[in-house]
Amino acid sequence: MKNEILELKCIDMSVDGQGICKDNGLVVFVKGMILDEVAKVKIISDKKNMAFGIIDEMIKPSPYRIKSLCPISYKCGGCDYRYIDYDYQLVLKKRQLEQTFKNFNLDVKVDDVIKCDDPMYYRNKTQVPVREHQFGFYRKYSNDIVEFDECYIETRLANDILRDLKKELLSLHLDNTLRHILIKHALGTGEVMIGLIVNDFNVDYSEVADYITSKYKNIKSIILNLNNKDTNVILGNEEKVLFGNDFIIDEFEGIQFKISLKSFYQVNYHQMIKLYKQVEKKADINNESRVLDLYSGIGTISLFLARKAKEVTGVEVVEPAVNNAIENAKMNNINNANFILGDARDPMDKYLKDKDVVIVDPPRKGLNESLINSIINSNINKVVYVSCNPATLARDLTLLKDTYNIGNITPVDMFPYTTHVESVVLLTRI
Numbered sequence: 001m002k003n004e005i006l007e008l009k010c011i012d013m014s015v016d017g018q019g020i021c022k023d024n025g026l027v028v029f030v031k032g033m034i035l036d037e038v039a040k041v042k043i044i045s046d047k048k049n050m051a052f053g054i055i056d057e058m059i060k061p062s063p064y065r066i067k068s069l070c071p072i073s074y075k076c077g078g079c080d081y082r083y084i085d086y087d088y089q090l091v092l093k094k095r096q097l098e099q100t101f102k103n104f105n106l107d108v109k110v111d112d113v114i115k116c117d118d119p120m121y122y123r124n125k126t127q128v129p130v131r132e133h134q135f136g137f138y139r140k141y142s143n144d145i146v147e148f149d150e151c152y153i154e155t156r157l158a159n160d161i162l163r164d165l166k167k168e169l170l171s172l173h174l175d176n177t178l179r180h181i182l183i184k185h186a187l188g189t190g191e192v193m194i195g196l197i198v199n200d201f202n203v204d205y206s207e208v209a210d211y212i213t214s215k216y217k218n219i220k221s222i223i224l225n226l227n228n229k230d231t232n233v234i235l236g237n238e239e240k241v242l243f244g245n246d247f248i249i250d251e252f253e254g255i256q257f258k259i260s261l262k263s264f265y266q267v268n269y270h271q272m273i274k275l276y277k278q279v280e281k282k283a284d285i286n287n288e289s290r291v292l293d294l295y296s297g298i299g300t301i302s303l304f305l306a307r308k309a310k311e312v313t314g315v316e317v318v319e320p321a322v323n324n325a326i327e328n329a330k331m332n333n334i335n336n337a338n339f340i341l342g343d344a345r346d347p348m349d350k351y352l353k354d355k356d357v358v359i360v361d362p363p364r365k366g367l368n369e370s371l372i373n374s375i376i377n378s379n380i381n382k383v384v385y386v387s388c389n390p391a392t393l394a395r396d397l398t399l400l401k402d403t404y405n406i407g408n409i410t411p412v413d414m415f416p417y418t419t420h421v422e423s424v425v426l427l428t429r430i
Contacts, residue, residue: 001046005056010037015096015391017080017419021053028053032074034062034084035092064088070152077140079153079417086119090413093421097390097411104394106401108425110409114278116271119416125267126151126158126183127234133175135166153417157192158183161216165194168211177203179227180234184259185218186250187269193221193248195261197235199228209243220244223261235262247324255303257328262320264297268414275386275412275422276304282407282426283357283384285309292355292380294344294371295362299325299337301386305359306337314339315351344371352378359384366392369399376403383427388414393423404429 008021010033019033021041027050030041038060041053064085068074073082081089090113097110116122128135129145136147150159161183169175182195194212196205205224213219222243227236239246239261247258250265252273259265266272279301285291289309293302296314298321306312306329316322316339325339340351344360345368352358358380360367366389375383383404387393397406404427414422 004043008041037062076146080419081417100390113411116413116416123154123267124185126154128181130178155185188251191220191248192218195223197225271414278424290355291357293359299328306334312337315342317343348374357382361386364389367396381429387423
């Protein structure tokens with residue numbers, strides 16, 4: 001079947017943005033194909049129950065197909081929806097959520113996706129692998145590097161800095177000692193941090209630092225991070241400051257935050273504010289609310305809610321993030337928020353017992369059974385679940401549905417032009 005050309009209609013789309021077609025019962029995944037399109041498809045790989053193809057000739061294009069601005073979008077794979085009209089991307093993301101919950105036999109309502117007002121140049125974190133004189137992004141499902149001159153979802157300033165950094169590093173023959181470049185751009189203040197992830201601390205990068213900081217006054221921090229292990233983990237444990245501070249400051253809704261190299265911070269600044277306002281609204285925070293914020297990171301949600309709550313307790317497993325959160329509370333003179341070093345995968349009974357509202361914002365793998373059981377066995381009336389993975393959200397809601405009523409799922413488009421979507425839902429005890 002390989003290399004065969006078939007005329008197929010796209011009947012669905014996968015969670016990673018591929019078109020799904022069928023040929024005599026065989027499922028064919030087609031990269032770059034949109035729902036309801038008809039095309040001649042060349043089969044490039046076939047297995048027992050499925051095949052993979054590429055578009056050979058478009059017969060009936062979707063009215064929502066657009067020309068990609070990015071010349072490497074098909075190779076890069078970071079923006080799987082780059083060729084789809086933005087408003088229709090939101091329709092597809094809502095559809096993806098609805099289908100996921102249906103697959104788990106969950107009868108829930110999904111709201112329209114809260115759109116991003118400007119879906120271009122929104123990412124405040126740029127992460128670029130460096131290997132064999134190449135600077136770029138990894139091709140999807142591979143370790144091949146796809147080089148680029150401009151990324152249309154990273155901030156314009158990050159693009160400019162990266163271009164100049166690349167030129168300087170190549171001219172000084174320093175690129176061979178680099179593993180990654182990490183740029184964080186705080187859009188609320190304009191401050192920029194550069195992380196150079198290196199395999200040798202003894203190499204002198206001072207000339208690079210002098211050059212780039214003289215050209216860009218927004219740069220407030222340059223950090224060398226040592227990672228000489230053969231691993232896919234990007235950041236190592238050892239760091240030293242090459243320029244400025246070991247943090248930058250961002251600000252939203254009148255609250256300032258210190259952000260370190262290892263801090264988790266939402267990559268879409270403007271959508272982050274919309275997301276947190278949804279959390280606040282669904283939790284119905286007031287001056288009597290006692291809030292537990294699990295996976296609290298550097299305290300962004302905790303301190304945002306502390307403005308209206310009676311008290312907020314954040315629990316986070318990463319010690320530097322806890323220290324950041326404590327510093328952030330002090331910096332903003334917020335006295336009703338405290339932060340605890342702890343693992344939300346452990347039983348949380350002792351933290352749950354005197355709280356009214358629990359906020360959970362876990363990583364993609366979702367909640368573990370121990371935490372779910374702690375919540376079920378508690379007296380917590382309201383749980384607000386923030387999720388970046390529809391599948392694990394649906395799985396966890398299935399375990400919680402006998403104890404809690406599930407409110408509307410409100411999606412927020414944190415990641416335009418990608419297949420990813422953030423969701424927030426309120427659970428109220430039955």
